Amino acid sequence: MxxxxxxxxxxxxxxxxxxxxxxxxxxxxxxxxxxxxxxxxxxxxxxxxxxxxxxxxxxxxxxxxxxxxxxxxxxxxxxxxxxxxxxxxxxxxxxxxxxxxxxxxxxxxxxxxxxxxxxxxxxxxxxxxxxxxxxxxxxxxxxxxxxxxxxxxxxxxxxxxxxxxxxxxxxxxxxxxxxxxxxxxxHDTPDAREARAPLRLPRQPLPYIIGFMALCSMVPEGAILDWAAVYLQREMEAPLSLAGWGFAACAATMAAMRFLGDFLRQKLGAVSMLRISAVVAIAGLGIAGMATGPVMAIIGFGFAGLGIANLVPIAFSAAGNLPMLAPGVGLAVVTMMGYSGILLAPGSIGFLAERVSFSTIYLGLAGLLIVPLLLSPLARTAEFTDEDEIASAA
Missing domain, CATH: 1.20.1250.20 (MFS general substrate transporter like domains)
Structure with missing residues (x-):
C-alpha cells in the first residue's frame, strides 16, 4: 500500500x-x-x-x-x-x-x-x-x-x-x-495488483496459522474477563469486594503494557517480544491456577495481563504485513479467528467448570499459550528496526 x-x-x-x-x-x-x-x-x-x-x-x-x-x-x-x-x-x-x-x-x-x-x-x-x-x-x-x-x-x-x-x-x-x-x-490506496486481485479467502496457510495464534491468545483474555471473579469467589473464597480485582488487575497491566509495547517491540524485535510475552502470560496464568488464596491469584492475573497485552497486536501487525496478500484480507481472517476466541471462551469454560475446577482450567489455558510461543517465528513480518526508522527519516 x-x-x-x-x-x-x-x-x-x-x-x-x-x-x-x-x-x-x-x-x-x-x-x-x-x-x-x-x-x-x-x-x-x-x-x-x-x-x-x-x-x-x-x-x-x-x-x-x-x-x-x-x-x-x-x-x-x-x-x-x-x-x-x-x-x-x-x-x-x-x-x-x-x-x-x-x-x-x-x-x-x-x-x-x-x-x-x-x-x-x-x-x-x-x-x-x-x-x-x-x-x-x-x-x-x-x-x-x-x-x-x-x-x-x-x-x-x-x-x-x-x-x-x-x-x-x-x-x-x-x-x-x-x-x-x-x-x-x-488515506492509503492499494497498489494496482491488489486492486485487481479477486476477493476471496486466501489460499495460503499463513493467515490461518496466525489467526489460530491470535485465537489461542484471546481465549485466556476472555476467560479472565468472564470467569476470574467467579473463580475468586467460589474457589478462593474471596469476598465480593475483592473478586472484581482479578479482571481489574489483568486489564490494568494489559493497558499499561500495550502503551510500552511498541517501544519494546522496536528494541527487542517482534519475535522476541512475542516469546517474552507468551512466557510471562504462561507464568501469570500458572500462578493464578496454583494460587492458595485470592491475593496470589490476583497477582497471577496481573502478570497474565502483562503477557497477553501484546500477543494480539503483534499477530495483527504480522497479518497485515504478509507478503503477496492484501492487508485487509489477512487482517479479516486473523481478526475473525482471534475474536472467535472471545466469543467461544465464555460458554466453553462455563461447560468445563461444571466438570473440573477453575484452577485446572487456568492451568490448561497457560498450556494453550504454548501455541503462540511455538509459532512466534511467524511474527517476523511485524519486525521494524531502528535502521528502518532512520532510513524513513532520511
Whole structure:
C-alpha cells in the first residue's frame, strides 16, 4: 500500500489512535448497557446470553466484508463507511421496543464496529509501513483505554441520564472523535495488483496459522474477563469486594503494557517480544491456577495481563504485513479467528467448570499459550528496526 500526500505522519498516528479509542468507547458502553436492556425487556440471563451472542455473530459476518473493501479500496474508505454505519446503532438499541428489534440492533452494533475494527487495524498497519515504526500495541492500548472510559462513565451516565440519555452521550462522543480523526487519517490506496486481485479467502496457510495464534491468545483474555471473579469467589473464597480485582488487575497491566509495547517491540524485535510475552502470560496464568488464596491469584492475573497485552497486536501487525496478500484480507481472517476466541471462551469454560475446577482450567489455558510461543517465528513480518526508522527519516 502507498500513502498519498497528506498531513504529517505524526497526525496519522494521532488519528488512528483516536479511532481505536472511539471504537473501544462504544464497545465499553455495551458493558453497562446489557443490564439496562435486561431490566427494560424483562428477560432472563439465558435470553440475555443469546442477545450477547448476536454481538459476536454480527462481527464475524461483517468483518470479511470490510476486509474485502479494505483490500480493494484502502482502509480509509472502509473505516469511514463502517464508522458512519456504527454511529446510530447504540441509539437504535435504546429505541428498539422489543427483544427481536434489540437483537437486530445488537447484530448491527457488533457488525459495524467489528468492520471498523478490521479497517482501523489495516490503517494502523499502513501507518506502521509509512513510519517504519511499530504503533500497533499503543493503538490497542487506546482501545483498552476507550473501553475503560466507556464502561466506567457509561454506568454513571445510565444512572443519571437513563438509557436513552446514555446512548445520546456515547454517540455524541463517538461522533466528535470521528470528526477529529477522519480528516487526519492516512488515506492509503492499494497498489494496482491488489486492486485487481479477486476477493476471496486466501489460499495460503499463513493467515490461518496466525489467526489460530491470535485465537489461542484471546481465549485466556476472555476467560479472565468472564470467569476470574467467579473463580475468586467460589474457589478462593474471596469476598465480593475483592473478586472484581482479578479482571481489574489483568486489564490494568494489559493497558499499561500495550502503551510500552511498541517501544519494546522496536528494541527487542517482534519475535522476541512475542516469546517474552507468551512466557510471562504462561507464568501469570500458572500462578493464578496454583494460587492458595485470592491475593496470589490476583497477582497471577496481573502478570497474565502483562503477557497477553501484546500477543494480539503483534499477530495483527504480522497479518497485515504478509507478503503477496492484501492487508485487509489477512487482517479479516486473523481478526475473525482471534475474536472467535472471545466469543467461544465464555460458554466453553462455563461447560468445563461444571466438570473440573477453575484452577485446572487456568492451568490448561497457560498450556494453550504454548501455541503462540511455538509459532512466534511467524511474527517476523511485524519486525521494524531502528535502521528502518532512520532510513524513513532520511
Amino acid at each position: 502507498t500513502g498519498r500526500v497528506a498531513p504529517p505522519a505524526g497526525s496519522f498516528r494521532l488519528a488512528v489512535s483516536a479511532l481505536f479509542f472511539a471504537n473501544g468507547l462504544m464497545i465499553g458502553s455495551w458493558a453497562p448497557k446489557l443490564p439496562a436492556l435486561m431490566a427494560r425487556l424483562d428477560i432472563s440471563e439465558a435470553t440475555a446470553g443469546l442477545v450477547v451472542l448476536m454481538l459476536g455473530v454480527g462481527s464475524i459476518l461483517v468483518m470479511p466484508v470490510f476486509g474485502a473493501m479494505t483490500a480493494r479500496h484502502g482502509s480509509a474508505r472502509a473505516v469511514r463507511l463502517s464508522a458512519f454505519l456504527a454511529l446510530p446503532t447504540l441509539l437504535l438499541m435504546s429505541l428498539a421496543p422489543n427483544l427481536l428489534l434489540v437483537a437486530a440492533a445488537v447484530l448491527l452494533f457488533g457488525g459495524f464496529l467489528g468492520g471498523m475494527d478490521v479497517a482501523m487495524n489495516a490503517n494502523a498497519v499502513a501507518v506502521e509501513r509509512t513510519r517504519r515504526r511499530a504503533i500497533m500495541s499503543s493503538c490497542h492500548g487506546f482501545w483498552s483505554l476507550g473501553g475503560v472510559v466507556g464502561a466506567g462513565l457509561g454506568g454513571m451516565a445510565l444512572s443519571h441520564l437513563g438509557e436513552m440519555g446514555h446512548a445520546i452521550l456515547a454517540t455524541l462522543i463517538f461522533a466528535a472523535m470521528l470528526g477529529f480523526a477522519l480528516p487526519r487519517m492516512l
